[in-house]
Structure formats: structure tokens, C-alpha cells
Amino acid sequence: MNLTTNISINEEDSVARVALVGALNTDTAPSFEERLQSVVDKNYAITVLDMKDLDYISSAGLRVIFKAAKQAKVAGNKLAAANRKPHIDKVFEILKALPDMAVFANDQELDDYLEAMQNKVKGEQ
Amino acid sequence: MNTSITSKLIVVLTLCLAVILGVGMTIDYRFSRDEILERVRLESAETVNNVVSELEQWLHGVEGDTLFLARVLEQREYSREGLNQLLRDIVAHNNEIFGAAIALNPELTDKPQGFAPYFYHRKGAISFTDFADKDQKYWEHAWYRDAATSGKPIWVEPYFDEDGGEILMTTFSVPVYHFDGEGNRSLYAVVTADVALTELHRYLQQLHLGESGYGVLISKAGIVLSTEKPDSIMRHYLDAMSTPADSDAWKRSFNAALRGETLVFPIECPARFGKCNARLSTLKATGWPVGVIYSQDEVLAPLREYETKTAIVGLGTLLLMALAVGIVSRRLTGPLVALARASDVIATGDLNAPLPRIKGKDEVAQLVQSFRAMKRDLKSYISDLKVATAGRARLEGEMAAATQIQMSMLPQGGEALEEAASYSLWAKVRPAKSVGGDLYTFYQCDQNKLYMAVGDVSDKGVPAALFMAKAISHMKQYEEAFESPPTGMALLNNALEQGNDNCMFVTLFFGVLDLQTLELRFASAGHTAPSLLRNGVTTVLSQETGPALGLAEDMPYPENTFNLQAGDRLAIYTDGIDEAFNNQAEMFGFERLNTQLQASAGDKITSAGTGIFKCVDDFAGDTPQSDDITLMLLDIPGQPANSQEVSRSFNCNSTVFGTVAGWLKEAFQQMSIDSEIGMELTLVSEEILTNIHKYAGLPASALIEVLIRIDSDKITLEFSDEGIAFNPFLDGHRADLGRDIESAEIGGLGVHLVTQLTDRQSYQRIDGCNLLSVEKSLSAE
Numbered sequence: 001m002n003l004t005t006n007i008s009i010n011e012e013d014s015v016a017r018v019a020l021v022g023a024l025n026t027d028t029a030p031s032f033e034e035r036l037q038s039v040v041d042k043n044y045a046i047t048v049l050d051m052k053d054l055d056y057i058s059s060a061g062l063r064v065i066f067k068a069a070k071q072a073k074v075a076g077n078k079l080a081a082a083n084r085k086p087h088i089d090k091v092f093e094i095l096k097a098l099p100d101m102a103v104f105a106n107d108q109e110l111d112d113y114l115e116a117m118q119n120k121v122k123g124e125q
Numbered sequence: 126m127n128t129s130i131t132s133k134l135i136v137v138l139t140l141c142l143a144v145i146l147g148v149g150m151t152i153d154y155r156f157s158r159d160e161i162l163e164r165v166r167l168e169s170a171e172t173v174n175n176v177v178s179e180l181e182q183w184l185h186g187v188e189g190d191t192l193f194l195a196r197v198l199e200q201r202e203y204s205r206e207g208l209n210q211l212l213r214d215i216v217a218h219n220n221e222i223f224g225a226a227i228a229l230n231p232e233l234t235d236k237p238q239g240f241a242p243y244f245y246h247r248k249g250a251i252s253f254t255d256f257a258d259k260d261q262k263y264w265e266h267a268w269y270r271d272a273a274t275s276g277k278p279i280w281v282e283p284y285f286d287e288d289g290g291e292i293l294m295t296t297f298s299v300p301v302y303h304f305d306g307e308g309n310r311s312l313y314a315v316v317t318a319d320v321a322l323t324e325l326h327r328y329l330q331q332l333h334l335g336e337s338g339y340g341v342l343i344s345k346a347g348i349v350l351s352t353e354k355p356d357s358i359m360r361h362y363l364d365a366m367s368t369p370a371d372s373d374a375w376k377r378s379f380n381a382a383l384r385g386e387t388l389v390f391p392i393e394c395p396a397r398f399g400k401c402n403a404r405l406s407t408l409k410a411t412g413w414p415v416g417v418i419y420s421q422d423e424v425l426a427p428l429r430e431y432e433t434k435t436a437i438v439g440l441g442t443l444l445l446m447a448l449a450v451g452i453v454s455r456r457l458t459g460p461l462v463a464l465a466r467a468s469d470v471i472a473t474g475d476l477n478a479p480l481p482r483i484k485g486k487d488e489v490a491q492l493v494q495s496f497r498a499m500k501r502d503l504k505s506y507i508s509d510l511k512v513a514t515a516g517r518a519r520l521e522g523e524m525a526a527a528t529q530i531q532m533s534m535l536p537q538g539g540e541a542l543e544e545a546a547s548y549s550l551w552a553k554v555r556p557a558k559s560v561g562g563d564l565y566t567f568y569q570c571d572q573n574k575l576y577m578a579v580g581d582v583s584d585k586g587v588p589a590a591l592f593m594a595k596a597i598s599h600m601k602q603y604e605e606a607f608e609s610p611p612t613g614m615a616l617l618n619n620a621l622e623q624g625n626d627n628c629m630f631v632t633l634f635f636g637v638l639d640l641q642t643l644e645l646r647f648a649s650a651g652h653t654a655p656s657l658l659r660n661g662v663t664t665v666l667s668q669e670t671g672p673a674l675g676l677a678e679d680m681p682y683p684e685n686t687f688n689l690q691a692g693d694r695l696a697i698y699t700d701g702i703d704e705a706f707n708n709q710a711e712m713f714g715f716e717r718l719n720t721q722l723q724a725s726a727g728d729k730i731t732s733a734g735t736g737i738f739k740c741v742d743d744f745a746g747d748t749p750q751s752d753d754i755t756l757m758l759l760d761i762p763g764q765p766a767n768s769q770e771v772s773r774s775f776n777c778n779s780t781v782f783g784t785v786a787g788w789l790k791e792a793f794q795q796m797s798i799d800s801e802i803g804m805e806l807t808l809v810s811e812e813i814l815t816n817i818h819k820y821a822g823l824p825a826s827a828l829i830e831v832l833i834r835i836d837s838d839k840i841t842l843e844f845s846d847e848g849i850a851f852n853p854f855l856d857g858h859r860a861d862l863g864r865d866i867e868s869a870e871i872g873g874l875g876v877h878l879v880t881q882l883t884d885r886q887s888y889q890r891i892d893g894c895n896l897l898s899v900e901k902s903l904s905a906e
Contacts (some may be wrong), residue, residue: 025786026814058686094878
């Protein structure tokens with residue numbers, strides 16, 4: 001059970017996408033934590049965890065996400081999860097994890113949100 | 126024939142003509158009748174008038190003679206001899222007069238008997254008698270007295286003259302007067318002339334009106350002077366001629382006649398049929414009613430004749446016309462009848478029946494022409510149809526043969542049942558058309574191994590069947606290579622890819638079952654995963670597949686393994702089952718199959734198989750089968766063990782999670798645990814192991830034993846270690862859930878997961894070991 005993390009950054013919109021592939025468990029959590037931390041430290045307005053290819057998550061992984069979410073909120077940014085598989089969703093549900101964490105069911109919702117956010121930002125400028 | 130044109134025409138035209146003729150004839154008859162009646166009337170009038178005038182002439186003559194005599198006597202006085210001579214001459218020279226007499230007024234004679242010489246015809250000679258001789262007092266006789274009384278010449282009523290002629294007669298008496306110097310008149314004599322009734326009768330009998338008509342003469346007093354029946358003569362007319370019914374008519378007419386009028390009136394015919402008429406007019410001379418009695422029918426005979434003639438002519442015309450119409454119509458409809466008969470013959474199938482020959486261009490001819498053309502077209506159409514049908518029949522024959530050949534390529538000819546000591550196998554293929562692309566096969570290369578396969582060629586029908594044949598024969602070729610399913614698959618794939626320009630492909634499931642260990646090794650080339658019925662629950666085998674066979678060279682086919690158990694029923698099938706459509710375009714689907722498979726738990730393998738087929742057919746209803754259907758069932762005999770256990774020990778090092786996770790995955794697969802349950806249990810065990818790792822205080826070399834137990838309805842995980850006594854359910858730190866990020870505590874989530882994802886949890890401390898047990902139910906929710 002391995003984890004691959006793919007990161008893509010949109011500097012202009014201040015959006016970071018972190019795609020998880022594989023299983024986020026006790027073994028893989030530490031290295032993931034490192035990578036996630038490096039992204040969150042950069043203080044993007046929104047960091048999206050794309051879980052399309054995430055097959056497994058245990059409490060160890062959740063803790064990592066928790067920590068990152070806390071950090072983001074304190075910094076005034078957002079941490080969001082997208083494309084969660086049903087059993088991953090179930091785990092989040094059971095733990096009632098991060099109730100105010102934004103969740104996107106699919107890419108379309110995510111894109112719409114991002115666009116709305118951009119427009120809002122542009123409107124504010 | 127009642128409804129034929131001919132009889133219709135005959136009836137209609139005849140009726141029309143009958144009506145027209147009838148009307149015409151009636152009108153003509155009316156006119157003619159009037160004419161004829163008029164003619165008859167005129168004729169009868171003429172006839173009567175002729176006779177009457179003859180009679181009148183005669184009587185007038187008699188009167189004239191008598192008057193002359195009277196005049197003579199008025200002027201001169203004759204001596205007796207002179208008177209005799211005078212009288213004799215008159216009688217002798219006038220045949221009309223029967224007899225004549227000069228009756229002197231007896232007061233003027235010297236003899237009291239008077240002087241009345243009478244000469245008359247008898248037997249051709251003149252006879253003489255003197256009325257005075259016989260003391261007859263002739264002056265009292267009517268012939269004298271009436272004249273003397275009236276003072277004028279009169280005709281005396283008829284009587285029988287005994288004294289003289291001894292016949293029936295009527296007399297014309299003329300009184301003769303002498304005038305003295307002062308102009309006083311005194312009767313000198315009565316001069317008479319007698320007319321025999323028989324003479325009158327003779328005249329009258331010339332009156333013929335019709336065959337039985339006869340004349341009648343009546344005196345002024347109503348005495349019949351002449352009529353047909355002799356015994357009527359001298360009787361009163363009311364008595365002799367009239368019946369009581371007619372008497373009023375007679376009286377009226379008689380009186381009218383006396384007045385000088387002419388009358389025609391109907392009377393009852395004496396002993397004759399029909400109506401009779403009497404026509405009375407008057408003899409001018411005597412004032413006697415004279416007439417004629419005739420039968421109307423006889424007189425109207427010409428009219429009757431005319432009527433009859435007309436009727437006959439009319440009828441004859443009608444008949445002739447009916448005949449003519451019949452003939453003409455027959456000729457016209459003859460071809461039609463022949464045409465109808467010919468079409469009856471054609472309808473029985475004999476297209477060579479001859480059509481009637483017909484000349485001309487009228488409508489009937491056109492009909493025959495069209496019919497001829499239609500017959501021709503029909504013939505050619507039918508022969509084309511025969512050719513096409515023969516072709517189709519031949520094709521169907523070929524297809525039937527093809528079906529047989531294809532089925533013979535499959536073990537036991539398309540429906541197989543194999544019962545061995547260590548397994549039972551049932552399989553059946555049902556193509557959608559005569560031939561199809563589904564296949565199955567099974568064989569044993571050696572005692573210990575059962576090889577089985579189910580495949581599905583793309584599409585259906587003849588192309589799929591040909592490709593299926595190719596696949597089957599290659600599979601035979603690689604029989605032994607399939608001992609390693611991936612190897613066999615790869616070889617088969619390459620063989621089928623060659624020359625496959627149509628890009629046909631076949632999905633295939635190929636499995637090899639070790640009959641001793643019950644380990645099933647299989648490869649799947651894009652084929653649906655089989656379903657497993659175990660312990661009353663149906664699950665789907667997980668498999669890693671390769672691509673469908675025949676499309677690309679050198680493709681890899683992973684090997685899957687799975688352990689069967691006693692009591693298992695494995696169902697391998699093609700998508701003709703789950704993709705069977707019903708009228709509402711719904712698919713049968715995997716769920717229904719799995720449900721049905723589950724329901725077949727207690728059934729024997731054959732009825733389980735046919736039951737699934739029936740379930741599909743019932744679902745599809747009357748929607749035709751859209752794809753080939755194949756089902757193979759494999760039963761492992763024996764009672765399933767109610768529970769099984771596997772366990773292993775692991776070092777409590779940092780990689781323990783991954784190692785245990787890997788082992789769990791394998792074990793779950795072997796036990797055919799649902800993948801979701803498996804994942805949750807893996808998660809649970811990760812959390813438990815994390816706790817142990819953190820809090821049990823064990824060195825890396827210490828062992829943790831993990832045990833998996835499966836019962837009929839639940840799975841149990843047990844973890845035992847020799848570490849510090851630690852009950853995570855009590856001692857563990859549980860985070861409050863649901864709090865927002867800021868206040869959420871990181872950590873303590875694991876226990877939650879464990880309690881939420883399992884149904885029961887228990888902890889025991891036995892002999893210095895922690896024994897943690899969790900249970901999860903396997904039955905359907």
C-alpha cells in the first residue's frame with residue numbers, strides 16, 4: 001500500500017491541487033505530511049486535496065489533514081477535499097471529521113467554486 | 126340466376142315497357158272505346174231508324190189509303206155495290222192492308238144491322254164478309270166506337286178479330302162525316318184498314334242489334350204488338366217484357382216514348398248474361414213506342430274484340446321484348462360469366478386457365494384485357510416468390526445444419542452435465558439466432574485438474590459463430606498450455622489476432638481448479654467476473670483482467686487465484702444474461718442474477734441452471750432474445766464448514782501495518798470477503814495495531830498474532846499480544862467528534878473508527894496477554 005502525491009499550483013489564482021494516489025495509512029502518512037506541509041506553508045488561498053485515486057485512509061491520514069486544515073484556517077486560507085470515494089467519505093462521516101471543511105463531489109463543482117471565488121476576488125479588487 | 130344482370134335487365138326493362146305500354150294502351154283504349162261506343166250507338170241508331178222508317182212508311186201508306194177512302198166517301202155517295210167495289214179494289218191492290226172495311230153508321234142505313242162490308246186477304250185470295258150479317262153490332266166494336274168517339278182517325282188497340290180475319294190485328298179507323306147545309310156534322314161511316322200483327326212482326330224482326338237483339342212494338346195502351354217471344358204478344362208490356370226491378374224504368378221510358386222522346390235504358394236481360402239495353406222511340410205515324418232490346422255485350426263485341434286484340438298484342442310485345450333483352454343481355458354478360466368462371470379456376474391455383482376471347486373495345490373487353498394482364502403478372506410474381514422461398518428454405522436448411530455443427534463443437538452438444546466425485550458441472554449455451562458466438566468448454570488433462578472456460582464473441586449470428594469456431598479450435602490446440610491460464614490466454618490471443626481484419630474479439634474466462642486443494646487459478650480476458658454462492662450468500666469474485674482476445678498482440682493476462690470450499694456454487698456466465706432486455710428496455714442485471722443464484726442454494730445443479738434460464742426468460746417476456754446466453758455452474762460437493770480460521774503472527778515493527786494489510790487482503794480474497802468489508806476491517810486492524818504499537822510497549826521482535834475467523838454470518842478479527850495491559854476502549858483517548866477544526870483534537874480518532882466500523886468489540890486479559898476481538902456481521906443489511 002503506497003501513496004503517490006501529485007501537486008499542481010496555480011500561482012495566479014492562488015490555488016494548490018494536491019492529488020493523492022493510493023493509500024494514506026500509518027506507513028504513508030509521515031511522508032505525505034511533509035509534502036502537504038510544504039504546500040500549506042506557502043499560504044495559498046485554497047488548497048484542494050483531490051482524492052479521486054485515494055483508495056484507503058486511516059486515522060493517521062486524517063490527522064495529517066486535520067492539522068493542515070487547522071493551519072490553513074488560522075492563516076485565513078481554505079483546505080478543501082474533492083472527489084472522495086464512497087468508503088473514504090464514510091470514514092470522514094464516521095469521524096465527523098472537519099465539518100466545515102469544504103467538500104466537492106467532483107471536478108465540476110470544484111471548478112465552479114474556483115471561478116466564483118475568482119470573480120469575487122476580482123470584484124473586490 | 127336470380128341476381129344476374131340478364132334477369133335483372135329482363136325484369137326491369139319488361140316492367141318499364143309493361144308500364145309504358147300499359148299506360149299507352151289504357152289511353153288508347155279509352156279513346157277507342159269511346160269511338161267504338163259512339164260508332165255502335167250510331168250504328169244501332171241507324172239500324173233502328175231504318176227499320177222504323179220502313180215501318181212508318183208502311184203504316185203511313187196504310188193511313189194514306191184509308192184516309193183517301195174516307196175522303197172519297199166524304200165527297201160522294203156510293204151505292205152499296207159501289208162501296209163494295211171500292212173496298213175490294215183497295216184491299217186487292219194494297220198488300221200492306223190485311224183487310225179494309227167500310228162500316229156505315231147504322232142509323233143511316235135502312236137495315237138495323239147496318240152495312241159493313243169487309244174485304245180481307247186470306248190464303249192468297251180476297252175474302253168478303255159483312256159485319257152486318259152476323260148481328261154483331263159492329264158499331265159497338267172498338268174499331269168503330271173509338272173512331273166515332275174521338276172524331277178523328279185513330280189507330281185502334283190491337284185485338285183478335287173473330288168476325289173477320291180471325292187474326293190478331295190493329296186497325297186504322299177513320300170516321301167519315303157528312304155535313305149538311307148548316308155545317309152540322311153527322312157520322313156517315315167509319316172506314317178501317319187492318320194491319321196484321323204478324324206483318325208488323327215481320328217488319329220488326331229485321332231489327333237486329335247484336336246477335337240476340339230484337340225489336341219490340343207496343344201500342345199506345347201498352348199492349349205488346351210485336352216482340353221476339355210470341356207469347357208476349359198481346360200482353361201488357363209491364364207484364365210481358367219487364368221484370369219488377371225494371372218496371373219503373375220501363376214506365377218512364379214508355380211514357381217518354383209516348384211523348385215522342387227516345388230513350389235508352391238498361392234492363393235486366395231475359396235469360397242472358399251481361400247487360401241489356403232497351404232503346405225506345407216512337408212510330409211517328411201511329412205514336413206507338415217502338416224499340417229494340419239488345420245485349421250490351423253483344424253490341425260492344427267489337428270493343429271487346431278490340432280490347433282482346435290490344436291485350437294480346439301488348440303481351441306479345443312484352444314477351445318479344447323480354448326475349449330480345451334476354452338475348453342481348455346474355456350476349457353481353459356471357460364474357461363476364463366466362464371471366465368469373467376462369468377466375469374461379471385461377472383462384473384454385475391453376476394460373477394457366479384460359480380467359481374468354483372477346484372482340485371489340487367495350488367495357489367488358491377492357492375488363493378481360495386487364496384480367497389477362499393481371500394473370501400474367503401474377504404468374505411471374507408467383508414464380509419469383511417460389512424461387513425466393515426455395516432459396517430461403519435452402520438457407521434455413523443450411524442454418525439448421527450449422528446449428529448442429531456448432532453445438533457439436535461444445536462438450537455434450539450445447540447442454541452439459543458432468544458429475545464427478547469432487548465436483549458437479551452444468552453448462553448451457555442458447556444462441557440468439559440459429560448460430561451464435563458464445564462458447565463453453567471443460568476437460569480434464571489429468572485426474573487432479575479441471576479446466577473450464579466460458580467465452581463470448583462480439584456480436585452474434587454467423588460471423589460470431591465462425592469466430593467462435595476459430596477460438597474453440599485454437600483452445601483445443603493450446604489445451605495443455607492452459608494449465609497456466611495466463612499463458613494459454615496469451616497464446617490464444619495472439620492466434621486470434623492473426624488475420625483478424627474485422628476486429629472481432631472474444632471475452633473469455635478460463636479457470637483451472639485443483640481438485641485436491643480446491644484452489645482455482647483463472648484468467649479473464651475482459652470477461653464478467655463469476656459469482657459465488659457460499660453459505661447462502663452470493664458474492665462476486667474479484668479479478669484482474671486482461672484485454673479481450675484477438676485485438677492486439679502480446680497482451681498480458683494476470684493470474685487470479687481463489688480458494689473454493691465445499692458447498693460452493695460458482696456461476697460463470699456471459700452478458701446475454703445480465704443484458705437481457707424486457708419490454709420496458711430494462712436489463713436483467715447482475716443483481717437479479719445474484720439473487721436468483723442465491724435462491725438456488727438448496728437446488729440441485731441442473732434445476733439451479735434451468736431455473737436461472739427460466740428467470741431470465743420470464744423477465745424478458747415476449748421481447749426476443751437479443752444476445753447469446755451462456756451459463757456454467759460448478760458445484761463443490763460436501764457440507765461447507767461453518768467456520769474457518771486463518772491466523773498469522775507478525776513482528777511488531779514499523780512495517781507491521783503494511784504487512785498485516787497485505788496478508789489481510791489475501792486472506793479476505795481467499796475467503797471471498799466483500800471488498801468493502803475487507804477494506805473496513807483493514808482499517809480497523811490498522812487502528813488496533815497502531816494502538817498496540819504505541820501503547821503495548823513491545824519490542825520490534827515481539828509477535829502480534831492476528832486471527833481471522835469466518836462463520837456463516839460474521840467475521841471476527843482477534844489480536845493478541847504480550848504487551849502491557851491496555852484496553853483501548855477504556856483506556857484510550859477518545860476525541861470529541863464533530864468539533865470544528867480549531868478545537869478538534871488530533872488523535873483518538875482510531876478508536877472511533879474501530880467502534881463504528883465493527884459490530885462488537887471485546888477485550889480480555891488472559892495469561893498476560895491482551896486479547897482484543899472485534900466482530901463484523903456478514904449478512905445482508
